[in-house]
Amino acid sequence: MAVRVQREDFDPGAEIAALSAGRTDAGALASFIGVVRQTPGAEPLVAMTLEHYPGMTERMLAEIEAAARDRWPILDCRIIHRYGRLVPGERIVLVAVASPHRAAAFEACQFLMDWLKTKAPFWKLEETATGSRWVDAQASDDAAAARWDVAAPARS
Amino acid sequence: MRLLYFAQMRQRIGCAEETVDPPAEVATVAALIDWLRGRGPVYAAALADDRAVKVAVNQVFARADAAVGPGDEVALFPPVTGG
Structure with a gap:
């Protein structure tokens, strides 16, 4: 399965x-x-809690992967x-792409992240010593998507 | 109809999910939000800003004119901030 939503860390290598x-x-x-x-x-940030919509999250990530595969020659992806x-320093997300050539691999990674940030149902709650606040959506993320x-798309 | 709330929406409304039975004329996303606003000040405040309310019907993003009906799973949440 190329798409995973999980509580535990992953091994990038x-x-x-x-x-x-x-x-x-x-x-x-x-x-x-x-x-x-x-x-x-x-x-100082104490922690960041990520909430998501189980079911829809996996469905949207699979759609985003399919959209990337339509645009670039992707051999495999995660x-x-x-x-x-x-807590600060912990990994949140990995996208990785295997392709015949670098242009497609780089672009597909960027696309996957840009679409993920605006279409996958995740929300971030920042926790500091004085309280918690939900992170606001960024207009720059909408523009990037x-x-x-x-x-x-690059064809190579 | 099963309603799900996430993030700020869940905190403001005070529950993660509930089952509702709106009248038959509540047949679109926009009408459902209007109907929910009429349920009390907590709902009216949580759903006050249209731009801050995103909706998914049966786990697919839905626009204001999308159809909703009995048996649907309708989620209301703020703009997403993952990644």
Whole structure:
């Protein structure tokens, strides 16, 4: 299964290695890992809790993967997204793509993340010493996702 | 009809899910939100801003004019912030 939604951490090396295991046609493996971070100058972040919509999440991630496969020559891919309470430094999400060439692998990774951020039903709750607040959606994320509506995919 | 609430929506309304039986004329997403607003100030406040309310019908994103009816699973939540 290329899409996984899980509470536990993942092993990036093992996931990426698995993409090309047993095949010789994947000339490019690209990946992105999102990590819980402390915003410089902001109140110290104690934890970030990710809530999601079980069922719809898996369905949307599978749709996003299918949309990427329509646009680029993807040999294999992984989308792993965690939920639950994570502390700064912990991994949140992995997308990884195997493709014959690098342009498609890079672009497909970027596309998967851009679409995931605006279409997958996850919500982040930031926890500090003084309380909790839900993270607001960013207009820049909408713009990043929208650019793929017009951009021509790389063919290689 | 089964309603699910997530994130801020769940906290403001005070429950994660409930079963409702709106009148037959409540047949679209927009009509359902209006009907929910009429259930009390807590709902009216949680659903006040149309742009801040996203809806999925049977786990698929739905626009304001999408159909809803008995037996549907309708989720209401704020704009997503994963990744």
